[in-house]
Amino acid sequence: MTDYSLGDRGTLRVITDDYYDAEILQVFEELQIDREKVWNGEARLIPEPNNPYEPNSIAVYIDDIKIGRLSPADSAEYWKPITRVVASGYDAIAHLQLSAVLRRRDGESFIESEGLLSLSPAHSLFPLNQAPTQATLLPQGPSMKVLDEKDYAEYLHSILPPSGEGRVILSLEVNALRQPDGSFIDSVEVFHDRKKVGRLSTQMSEQLAPVIRYAFERNKLTSAWGTIRGNAFELSLTVQAVRASELPAEWFEELPNNVPELLPETENFKVPESYEPTEGELNRQNLSKKKRGLVGSFSVGGGTASDSPGSVEVKSGAGVENPNRRIALLLGIVGALILIGGVFVVFAEPMLGILAIVLGASIVFLGLFMGRPPMEATSDQ
Known part of the structure; x- marks a missing residue:
């Protein structure tokens, strides 16, 4: 398809940091810890009317590699002009700066990335007039x-x-x-x-x-x-x-003319169902909200990247019965009674009252500790 260069008088952030790590590795081929790499070039904006998670999302591609998407709000704002370009038979092109760096924290390695599109506001993407044919x-x-x-x-x-x-x-x-x-x-x-x-x-x-x-x-x-x-x-x-x-x-x-004539304005433009899930999007339902760690060399050979084996996520044990609950309740009551008694005794026998207050408070805290919700560890294999 012929490229259509969009207006570039602005900056738009691309979502790159949740389901696109393997693809970003393909772009950079290798990343090292705390050494940022930057890629500059032309990116394609492809509307995805059939995206099952974010309908009418706009994906961002470098060649045939999907490295991110626009936010739901930005996709909604740019949907009509981008689909107009695609429906007219052209690729919507914008300049992209993609940066990525490998980080290591708490024994886990992960990628931090950022994509910035040079893109005018939606109402200024197209010129007011047409370029001469020749x-x-x-x-x-x-x-x-x-x-x-x-x-x-x-x-x-x-x-x-x-x-x-x-x-x-x-x-x-x-x-x-x-x-x-x-x-x-x-x-x-x-x-x-x-x-x-x-x-x-x-x-x-x-x-x-x-x-x-x-x-x-x-x-x-x-x-x-x-x-x-x-x-x-x-x-x-x-x-x-x-x-x-x-x-x-x-x-x-x-000697290109990459602002060719577009279809006339209309309410909606029909575009192909172009959603192609990345590796991360395929596993989207199984991904935790916390970014999964990546291990290995973080270099791409043959376009693959390794995931971390068996990262563990700790969840609150809602709905799991605590066997110490009754004991904890009893300790809490006894500790509270001793604490109250100590408050009254402290005026007559200060030393005895202080000891009673300390003892009662200790028993109450012990009861609270034993009665805390249990923690359930789940393995993310």
């Missing part, structure tokens, strides 16, 4: 201010959404400007739907001009994500694109 789209990156945008304020106000902020697709074209000394410099002009809306600085123009010419020589326009912000009195326009020196070789080979 255009290649620069990967998203840091913001570059568009200059002279005030000269085009009337038009820009006409496309500014009521919310005061929106993502747009801008086209970049190179124009050679003649200097007073007769020399020429490259200036990158910025267009929105073929209407000029500003220019980039001389420094940014110098960096991007060769890239734009490279695409033009191959019959491609160059487009980039942008953001328009403002109100009735002022506005700003920025371009979000990686620097020319950071463009991957694949971009020059493919």
Whole structure:
């Protein structure tokens, strides 16, 4: 499927730390105690309408490895836009930073992990306009201010959404400007739907001009994500694109346009039943709320990881009869009587009264100890 790059002007946390340890190990291949590893790259967001535990959950994949999911609240917020992308025949792509570290505590080893998606709010995932058909789209990156945008304020106000902020697709074209000394410099002009809306600085123009010419020589326009912000009195326009020196070789080979046209808006989009349980999700009903320890080398060979044998969980013995209950009750009554008697005697015979109070209190505590609920140990094999 063709990739569809989602807006990246935000950060969203991914749930990675309950049922995905084996899969995260596959990503990193090896983890060492207290030495964090970080993975950066593109992740796919796949809706799971048939998830038996969290219906309409959105899973996060690195290649074919499911490493996490969005929270129920985030899945609900992003469900409609993500299913729109998938129903249109594309993969929903966002940048992911995944970190993991092996910890050891109380004799058990376990993985701590965190996933952060670069993802715009749900209402800003898609641009307000479409990229030109014969255009290649620069990967998203840091913001570059568009200059002279005030000269085009009337038009820009006409496309500014009521919310005061929106993502747009801008086209970049190179124009050679003649200097007073007769020399020429490259200036990158910025267009929105073929209407000029500003220019980039001389420094940014110098960096991007060769890239734009490279695409033009191959019959491609160059487009980039942008953001328009403002109100009735002022506005700003920025371009979000990686620097020319950071463009991957694949971009020059493919010249992709990964913001293709989507299906029209509707209430619901039908998507495939894509739930594929991980090893942890398969055993979900048997997992305790406490994270299970993992043992072994924590390296992946052939894509497998070993679990801890026989971890023990201690549970309160609700409903289990305590054979010492009657004795404990009797001790409590006797101790209380001695304690009360000591309180009265202490005024007449201080030493005797204090001894009685101490003895009575000791007997009461002994009764409480013997009458405590029993503990039941269960083995998690």
